[in-house]
């Protein structure tokens with residue numbers, strides 16, 4: 073049996089780590105909001121200035137929606153009232169407040185959480201932004217100019233912390249057999265003997281999608297057969313979600329009830345969209361503002377209003393609406409008071425009926441889908457599910473996964489993910505608190521997470537060992553931990569990838585996936601010249617990988633100052649790096665590609681540094697509006713026909729920083745379908761192999777040296793020089 077983990081200490085450690093992370097997140101946002109003027113925040117895309125309310129209406133779920141547009145007073149007559157470019161997105165948590173006057177000091181601390189109204193961005197249009205307000209009876213600011221500012225999102229932390237507190241409080245007798253397995257206190261049930269044996273009933277599964285490849289079929293069989301835990305390991309482009317859809321359909325055939333989650337709304341919506349054609353009775357829980365329009369028909373909010381059971385609720389809603397309008401017609405104070413009392417009673421009854429209706433709908437659904445966070449809503453408390461499935465599990469904090477696992481009754485878990493791509497972003501890794509936590513656990517004699525993992529495997533005979541307090545960072549995902557705890561027998565890896573030309577695939581396959589990846593026939597030879605529109609044949613369009621080497625010191629990196637930089641998923645303050653000359657090379661490559669017909673929409677440029685992203689954006693966006701620019705971290709999960717990676721680092725000290733993280737390099741290099749171009753300094757990123765591989769080659773332009781270039785990069789990924 074693997075090393076036992078003490079569940080209560082595990083939860084206590086998680087609580088410490090979550091506290092540190094929340095502090096790091098809050099102080100970063102507060103520092104930004106309090107130390108910058110509204111104009112600077114607006115320039116950084118974090119705020120929109122000079123707004124007024126153009127409309128107020130009732131939205132889904134009876135919530136108030138305010139529509140904000142530019143103050144007509146500042147729009148020149150005859151000109152369009154488009155809101156200047158900003159970084160506010162659907163789903164962001166924002167405050168709408170009276171705009172500070174010009175005399176407000178730059179250093180004035182603004183306690184944003186307590187002022188104005190808060191809500192979630194519902195829609196972003198050119199000329200307006202719609203916000204669904206959180207509270208029902210809040211006073212919407214009116215009259216003067218308003219501004220809208222993005223706030224830190226601490227709601228998810230609160231739920232994770234509640235979950236970990238509940239876990240901590242459980243006593244030994246509360247632990248379910250499933251929980252014991254997850255913490256190594258119980259053994260995994262043995263699988264039926266050889267799943268591939270034709271005499272095994274699982275071998276005869278009738279596939280809904282006969283095009284599944286062998287590794288996908290094996291993963292589905294394994295996940296169906298496993299009793300407690302199954303991990304589906306899906307390297308880039310190997311059809312992880314595709315496989316999960318088949319798994320869901322197979323489990324439904326067995327009359328099982330499923331809760332399907334993902335860390336982000338998009339990960340969950342992706343599954344809803346792909347399940348919809350199979351006519352699966354499902355419900356998507358979640359704030360309508362955050363769901364894709366195509367998914368709304370399956371959302372609880374809409375079903376509550378359109379299903380048969382909802383008719384009862386509709387009656388009462390109409391009665392309430394009638395009463396509301398009669399208030400305005402009534403002058404008599406006594407009558408008005410009576411109407412208010414009636415309304416109060418009606419609202420109470422409405423809520424009760426709605427709750428009943430919602431409960432019926434959810435209980436009647438064989439598949440419920442929600443984000444990990446959303447699964448912790450009151451609707452699901454204590455409901456029974458046979459299997460909890462989590463997609464993109466390597467992108468979720470372990471505490472996040474425990475939200476559904478503790479909230480509902482479930483005895484089996486399937487996680488799909490790739491622990492060799494980037495884990496969730498952790499801000500507190502270098503914070504004082506995190507260091508203190510690490511020190512604390514060292515004092516207690518814990519080993520770093522990898523060691524304790526290795527221990528977990530190594531001590532297989534130590535059945536009677538007492539549970540130990542775990543040592544971990546927030547970066548250790550449940551996927552990582554289970555793999556380390558129970559070993560590779562709990563996972564199946566998908567091996568055929570449907571994204572990349574085989575040359576692009578070789579580096580990640582050899583370095584991270586034990587050379588097991590295979591390129592599907594349909595993609596293995598795909599080049600830019602074969603795009604379905606006219607592209608001229610050139611050295612670039614007939615080559616899957618190109619490396620521009622900038623060694624020689626003429627392309628130095630630059631440290632950024634403390635200004636707010638724009639880019640990637642969010643904004644960050646300074647301490648970033650850029651490389652102007654390298655950006656110029658990127659531009660040249662983009663112009664080479666577009667010059668021979670490749671559409672800008674089919675090209676993405678990714679870089680690990682926000683400062684470089686800002687620079688590239690300034691150089692490319694206007695000339696190539698369709699091009700996509702992103703941070704490596706922000707581009708995880710995406711793909712493009714051609715991807716240019718700008719490595720940035722070029723220094724005499726051979727410091728590679730961010731690039732030393734092999735999972736980041738893996739993500740960067742596995743985004744393209746047909747063409748990967750890496751721009752970087754071979755001297756900085758690979759000093760030891762440099763003399764061997766690059767000496768005979770003229771500086772710059774190593775076209776055709778695909779393999780050495782990649783070997784060089786993989787070398788960097790192993791040396792991990794931070």
Ligand SMILES: Nc1ncnc2c1ncn2[C@@H]1O[C@H](COP(=O)(O)OP(=O)(O)OP(=O)(O)O)[C@@H](O)[C@H]1O
Pocket residue numbers: 283284285288306307308309310311312313314315570571709710
């Ligand atoms: N067996 C298959 N036959 C043909 N195409 C497939 C097969 N499996 C997956 N694909 C295709 O491969 C692509 C990637 O699939 P999917 O989106 O499920 O992958 P993923 O592993 O979830 O992606 P990611 O790289 O984001 O992890 C999709 O276009 C899908 O249609």
